[in-house]
Amino acid sequence: MPAPDITVLEPAAQRGHIAKRVSILDAAANVFCREGYGGANIDMIAAEAGVSRQTVYNHHGDKTNLFVAVVREITERTNAGVFATLATFPDQPRDLEADLIDFAMRLNRNCVCNRDGKFLRKLIQTEGERYPELFETWRTDGPGKTWAALAARFARLAHAGLLEMDDPDVAARQFLALINADLQMSFVLGITPTEEELRTAATNAVRTFLRAYGKSGRQPAENAPSPPA
Amino acid sequence: MPAPDITVLEPAAQRGHIAKRVSILDAAANVFCREGYGGANIDMIAAEAGVSRQTVYNHHGDKTNLFVAVVREITERTNAGVFATLATFPDQPRDLEADLIDFAMRLNRNCVCNRDGKFLRKLIQTEGERYPELFETWRTDGPGKTWAALAARFARLAHAGLLEMDDPDVAARQFLALINADLQMSFVLGITPTEEELRTAATNAVRTFLRAYGKSGRQPAENAPSPPA
DNA sequence: AGAAAATTAGACAGCCTTGTCTAATTTGTC
DNA sequence: GACAAATTAGACAAGGCTGTCTAATTTTCT
Known part of the structure; x- marks a missing residue:
């Protein structure tokens, strides 16, 4: 009571x-x-x-019902989380590299590396083909809209003269792929990456992303003693 | 007897x-x-x-035995396939971009998008945590060596003055992440990408990779009507 | 306190799966 | 053709899981 x-x-x-x-x-x-x-x-x-x-x-x-309820709940929670994080995208960056790194870390930490993210990866892999309708709302409301929303943000940065890209959709997908590049092994092993690993992964990804799409000429290479300008 | x-x-x-x-x-x-x-x-x-x-x-x-035998066989076949494909890396490229695109396509077609690749992705995701020792040989002989081998090839290209990178290991992981960026949805849906999708994915990936790591200044952006030099 | 709703432990039938066993049949070799 | 090995269909016990049912107990509201 x-x-x-x-x-x-x-x-x-x-x-x-x-x-x-x-x-x-x-x-x-x-x-x-x-x-x-x-x-x-x-x-x-x-x-x-x-x-x-x-x-x-x-x-x-019954069991099927319970499973459906679980999938629905996690799908909704995950999609909500993704969009909440997407709302923290640095639209008016002070330091583009640093801000994108923080954003990438938030994305990985809140949406990819948590329990729900792990669950969805696993479930979609195993049951996605058998029960496609189960994950249809995930598919349409999740990745589909995520990519589009992220692409729109990048397009705006490009329009503002901070990035230079041909196809924002491709750039968005590549951004997401890059920020996971260093975490693949953790995913496979089921390990939750440490905060430090998260930062390293995000840093590597954003540096490469900006070398490819940054406007201010080529970056001087991550932390190498590169030739002078 | x-x-x-x-x-x-x-x-x-x-x-x-x-x-x-x-x-x-x-x-x-x-x-x-x-x-x-x-x-x-x-x-x-x-x-x-x-x-x-x-x-x-x-x-x-019994069933467990059969499962182990299947995993072992597919692991071996897959690792062999990866290294066979790795051997076709363009060490002395005529046209770096075109050659890397072809290489990326071979990698995706022969190692990632075939039945064995799909099986391993799924199985490692579902059973990798429960039976870690089962996939240990895959882990050590597969991704571990693949990344190192690919990194060595990139390092050689960098040494030859064709690429410019700080950490070849990071670059190798990013290359692999990029060539799959456009195929994520197909993986989730269990669809085998068409040859054309494979080419588009490889092209997008390699162009971005070279914009980030290519030596010959920034590429003029994929297929956009970019500003004159 | 008393009534209504929810929860519990336990038993239960029905079904499926694994792994074994047997007797009959096929396959391949000499 | 004869012989040995492998294969087959089918029955079988043992065990696990789902989903239902019941009777007793606890929780919650009035």
Whole structure:
């Protein structure tokens, strides 16, 4: 009874109810992610949620339903996170390189390297072909719009004379590919990169990106004792 | 007593025997790739191999064994393929851009977009954490050596004055990341890219790579009506 | 306190899968 | 053709998982 409000809007005994609901969803996400759909079983999920098996069925019907609910939730949360991060893009950069590096770090840290990112990578890889409709909203609302939005930001920077590029869509995809280049091995091993690895990866990526698309002539090469100008 | 050989080198009635063996391995690879380890069952594999279930057990013992055999075979084949392709790197390029584009296409076509590449991506994603030792030989003999070998080639080109880079290892990883940038969506959807998509992806990647690392000043931008020199 | 709703443990049937076994059949060699 | 090995279909037990059901218990609201 944490909130004995007077004009109760909430149905009734739903405080602990929804607590259990999210607990189940959360546990299910972990187990599905760890074991895959086929390898996951309801008892594991119930145990990890601290709930009886029957309660799982009460809340979500059957296994397929539960899986769909998990995918939907994580998809929505991930897409929201991506766009929140996209909103921090340096539209009016003070130091373009530094600002892009920070942006790249935020993108990797908040959207790619967290639990949800890992889950989606894995699930889409394993079940994406079998249940394409399941991930359709992810596909259209996620990468599709992400690329377009990022491309628009780059186009604006180019229009402002800070970048020079032919096709902003290609540049956006390449930016995303570059910021993950150094993290591939971590992804494969399931390791969460340290903050330092994140910074190194972002720095390498942005330097190369700016060497290719920066306006101010070729950068003097990352940290090398390059020839004088 | 499987070999009552006199002077026989080949065990005996092994002609059709080994035929079935590879047939089983091949079918198992397909089924494991499609269904994952947990979702695959021996009957599917036997049916797809055109063989009775018992024969599968005769050849490979149990399911785990079969899986290990499949992973080992595909790992070896893939690593061999990667190094064969790596051997076609343009060490003495006539037209650096064109030659790198062709090389990138070969890499993608022969190592990344084929069935084995797809299988490994999927399997490593799903089972890599659970059975790390299974993919250890892949990890050490595959990406580890690939990156080093590619980095060495780039370093040689840089030494020859054709490229300008600070860290060849970073450049190698970025090259591999870039040539896949445009294919991410196909990977997710499980689609095999067309030859034309392959060429576009390789062209975009190599042009950006050379804008960043090419020696001959900044390239005039992909296919844009850029300002005159 | 008392009533209504939610939760729990446990049992249960039905289904699928693995791995073994057997008896009949095919294949390949001498 | 005869013999040995491999293969086959089918049955089979053991075990796991899903989803349902029930009766007892706890939680929550009035």
